[in-house]
Amino acid sequence: MTASLTAGLDRIQDQIGYLVISEEGVLASAGELENDEVTAGVMMQMVRTASRFRLSGAAEPPFKRMSVILEDFVYTVTVSGQKVFVVKRQNNQQEPISV
Amino acid sequence: MGCCYSSENETQEQRNERKPLIPHPDPVSKPPNGTDWITTVPSARTDEQALLTSILTKTAQNIIDVSAADSVMMEQHEYMDKARQYSTKLAVLSNSLPQRKALALPSLTSQPHQVLASDLVPYSDVQQISKIAAYAYSAISQIKVDAKEELVVQFAIP
Secondary structure (H helix, E strand, O other): OHHHHHHHHHOOOOEEEEEEEEOOEEEEEEEOOOOOHHHHHHHHHHHHHHHOOOOOOOOOOOOOOEEEEOOOEEEEEEEEOOEEEEEEEEOOOOOOOOO | OOOOOOOOOOOHHHHHHHOOOOOOOOOOOOOOOOOHHHHHOOOOOOHHHHHHHHHHHHHHHHOOOHHHHHHHOOOHHHHHHHHHHHHHHHHHHHHHOOOOOOOOOOOOOOOHHHHHHOOOOOHHHHHHHHHHHHHHHHHHHOOOOOOOOOOOOOOOOO
């Protein structure tokens, strides 16, 4: 079961680690996110918070993927079949984000 | 302490929101000074009187009588009693509420691998969102209350 969950994740370009999380805890992890319970907890909370957001009248959250963008890498997060998938990818876009 | 009179155009829902959880122990007691005149208005009143009464009622509703606050002081044990009464009442009411479903995770996609593998958000989009967020933050931080009237006014009663 774990193999089928993660087979596609290994092949994602620029990925440097991933997590598959369920309500009970981490189901699978690899690379820089191997056994990273702390990141798993934070990502779970963030996606829960984000998925409470609704556009007026819509029943489902208005997004498919949450991106947490940092200078050197990006966490891409989605939810499917009661499981949260987190993939840490290199951020090759060099320009700094200035606010 | 709230006002005892509700306006006619108020919906049932609004009325329920303001209805005390525990009814006043002595409902016939005199409301804080100045408002008891409403009950003495005769039933056979003229249109003009009705209009005046409705104006007075509306005014009375919009007023929080700070001068009457002293007269409704409660003893420590009364506060404790009320607190206990309220918490008992709340416990009873919350039991009758439908149990809130545990927050299930929504399904954002049926193809997680594809969604995760697709291109990252372009830098220009991130920059634009950052700029909009900064503008919104700046706008929100500039919201302030512009007090134009006195909060407490004296009613000149001849």
